[in-house]
Amino acid sequence: MNINFTLVSQAIAFSIFIWFTTKFVWPYLLRAIEERQQKIADGLAAGERGKKELELASQRSSEVLKEAKQRAGEIVIQAEKRASDIIEEAKKNARVEGEKILAGAKAEIQHEIFSARESLRQQVAGLAVQGASKILRREVNAKAHADLLASIETELK
Amino acid sequence: MSTEAELNPTSYIQHHLTHMTMSIGEGSFWVLHVDTLVMSLILGVISLGFIWMVVRKATSGVPGKTQAFVELLIEFIDDQVKNTFHGNRHAFVAPAALTIFVWVLLLNSMDFLPVDIMAWIYEHLFGLHNWRGVPTADVNTTFALALSIWMLTIYFSIKVKGFGGWIKELFCAPFGKNPILWPFNLLLNLIEYISKPLSHSLRLFGNMYAGEIIFMLLGMWAATGIAGTIFGAVLGVGWAIFHILIVVLHAFIFMILAVVYLSMAHESH
Numbered sequence: 001m002n003i004n005f006t007l008v009s010q011a012i013a014f015s016i017f018i019w020f021t022t023k024f025v026w027p028y029l030l031r032a033i034e035e036r037q038q039k040i041a042d043g044l045a046a047g048e049r050g051k052k053e054l055e056l057a058s059q060r061s062s063e064v065l066k067e068a069k070q071r072a073g074e075i076v077i078q079a080e081k082r083a084s085d086i087i088e089e090a091k092k093n094a095r096v097e098g099e100k101i102l103a104g105a106k107a108e109i110q111h112e113i114f115s116a117r118e119s120l121r122q123q124v125a126g127l128a129v130q131g132a133s134k135i136l137r138r139e140v141n142a143k144a145h146a147d148l149l150a151s152i153e154t155e156l157k
Numbered sequence: 158m159s160t161e162a163e164l165n166p167t168s169y170i171q172h173h174l175t176h177m178t179m180s181i182g183e184g185s186f187w188v189l190h191v192d193t194l195v196m197s198l199i200l201g202v203i204s205l206g207f208i209w210m211v212v213r214k215a216t217s218g219v220p221g222k223t224q225a226f227v228e229l230l231i232e233f234i235d236d237q238v239k240n241t242f243h244g245n246r247h248a249f250v251a252p253a254a255l256t257i258f259v260w261v262l263l264l265n266s267m268d269f270l271p272v273d274i275m276a277w278i279y280e281h282l283f284g285l286h287n288w289r290g291v292p293t294a295d296v297n298t299t300f301a302l303a304l305s306i307w308m309l310t311i312y313f314s315i316k317v318k319g320f321g322g323w324i325k326e327l328f329c330a331p332f333g334k335n336p337i338l339w340p341f342n343l344l345l346n347l348i349e350y351i352s353k354p355l356s357h358s359l360r361l362f363g364n365m366y367a368g369e370i371i372f373m374l375l376g377m378w379a380a381t382g383i384a385g386t387i388f389g390a391v392l393g394v395g396w397a398i399f400h401i402l403i404v405v406l407h408a409f410i411f412m413i414l415a416v417v418y419l420s421m422a423h424e425s426h
Contacts, residue, residue: 003297005181006190010197010292010301017201018256025205026252028212029231032224035217 125156166380170373173272175287176295190295192285197292200263208259234258237413242420250419253309254412257302261361262408264293268368268400273376294365296358303358306415307350310422317423326425357414364407368400 129149136145176190211227220228238251267290279288292298314323327346332338375396378389 002185002188003300004186004188004190006188006193006295006297007301007304009189009194010298011305013194013198013201014256014260014302014305017205017260018253020205020209021256022249022252025208025212026231026247026255029215029228030235030247032212032215032217032220033228033232036220039217 121156125153128156129153166377169377170370172287173276173369173373174289176289177285177287190289190297192288192290193292193295193298196267196290197260197264197298200267200292201260204259204263205256230259231255234412238416241413241416242423244420244423250416253419254416257306257415258408258412261293261302261411262405264291264298265361265365265404265408267291268294268365268372268404269397272369272372291365291369293361294369296362296366299358299362299365300354302361302411302415303354306357306418307354310353310418313419313422318425322425353418357411357418361407361411364403368396368403371396 129152132152133149177192179189179191181187181189208227208230211223215224215227234255235246235251238246238254242250244250270290272290275290276288279285279290289295311323314326318326328339328342330342331345332342372393375389375393378385378392
């Protein structure tokens with residue numbers, strides 16, 4: 001129970017221990033702990049960032065999808081419109097072509113009619129002249145009435 | 158234990174409470190308690206050396222179990238200091254607190270070792286006749302620690318507030334600046350400065366010393382026969398379990414008080 005020099009030596013030992021801890025123990029472990037804390041914080045932040053980016057990406061992808069759908073719809077509508085346009089135009093062209101063909105046919109028919117009429121007229125004229133000449137063969141001198149016959153012929157023509 | 162003397166309760170206890178001494182000069186002051194010194198130095202070197210070995214290989218990645226244990230300890234101390242001390246605690250106060258806690262805890266823990274078995278080991282294995290294994294049950298140790306802290310509080314008071322500031326605080330706090338109050342302030346501060354190291358050291362010393370004595374008293378039941386031995390052993394176990402609490406608690410209280418005194422020295426009133 002008596003105070004003696006042990007006190008002083010213990011105090012010296014105590015100071016040396018404190019000095020040792022302050023100098024060699026505390027800073028190193030504290031640094032390790034702080035670095036780990038930083039790492040964990042960084043990791044958590046990165047995770048958070050990743051989550052946010054994922055959210056953003058999914059949002060963007062849905063937007064892109066929506067846009068694509070919209071554009072596809074537009075394209076379909078355009079295509080339909082264009083198809084109907086083409087059909088319409090084809091119809092118009094066909095009508096024009098048909099009319100042209102019709103007109104050509106009509107003109108040909110006219111021409112045929114005309115030429116048929118012409119040949120008929122000639123035939124009728126020939127027949128008429130023949131008939132007339134047969135009738136007149138007896139009474140009419142062909143030579144005497146030749147000019148008359150010719151005039152009839154021209155008239156019939 | 159001592160075969161040459163007659164074995165009675167007084168000689169038994171006196172034997173256990175006798176330090177191994179070494180005289181280094183004239184007078185009763187120039188004496189060293191070799192047991193106290195050797196035990197505390199060995200424990201200090203072992204505990205701080207262990208922590209140092211772990212810290213040297215400390216990684217900021219995934220820690221091993223040993224490193225995790227040391228980190229747990231350091232973070233526990235750091236938390237305690239953070240709550241009390243508002244300043245750059247990493248410079249001195251927190252490492253000092255760690256040293257105090259670890260060291261005092263181990264010094265106190267020597268109390269768990271059974272007194273008689275350890276006395277037998279010290280005597281027959283190491284040839285040490287009088288050897289006390291609990292350095293904190295030596296008032297020199299607790300006074301050494303408390304007085305070191307006390308001097309540090311004065312040092313930090315002067316360092317933070319300046320010498321004039323420190324003197325001014327002695328006269329002007331806690332009652333006020335009025336010159337009439339100066340003597341009272343000074344008186345109170347003097348009482349505080351005297352009582353702080355006394356209570357700080359005697360609290361630890363008293364608990365550890367009393368713990369040791371109670372173990373010895375319980376050990377004396379063995380002198381009454383087999384029934385008494387068993388009774389004493391049961392009580393000894395109970396006291397030892399309770400003593401675990403006391404040992405840790407007083408190491409913790411000693412550290413917290415040191416931190417509180419040091420942080421009070423850093424704050425001006």
